[in-house]
Amino acid sequence: MTTQAFINLPVADLPKSIAFFEALGFKRNPQFCDDNAACIVISDTLYVMLLVHTRFKDFTPKDICDTSKAVEVLISLSCDSREQVDHLVAQALANGGTTYDKPEDYGFMYTHSFVDLDGHGWGLLHMSGAPA
Template identity: 65%
Template structure:
């Protein structure tokens, strides 16, 4: 059985968040979208469910954290090349996202990061000699 992962992220403004992820080049699956949630397709195996705060809290009794001051999770995404890493970060910044630092290049990996409009942190990287699966 092939497994898929669905990452649920709380967002303050659903239409703006959809536009942000579409600006990164990811697909939007309208079949799994309504006024409270939207499905962003990162790959055949990875989907991000953008949920309004009200929808998100219907799945958990815990409060939604303020990702501007608290880290809830670190999301990492393998890219095919250094150029793809830089391209995703550039698209994120152009779409209103932010970054915490400069790219890092070491012996085996090139990495950079961005935060989306709600402060969810994405680390994007390319491992030398290891293409994404």
């Protein structure tokens, strides 16, 4: 059996968050979508559940992190190429996301990142070989 991962993220404005991730080229799985949640398909085994705050609170008694003051999570995704890394960051920035760093080239690995509309950090990396 292949393990699938569902990352649950609280979002302030579900329609805006859906539009943001669709602008990056990701699709929704309507089977897991309603007025309070949307399933964004990252790959065959990785899904992001965008949940309005009240729905997210159904899964935890803890407070939702204020991402303007603290880091809640950093999610890293592998990409097929450096161009895909740059494209996803550019799409994120064009659709309201931000970044706090510059691309880094380690020879065997190229990285960059963005922060989505709700302050969740997304690292992108392309590995072109083994580290020296």
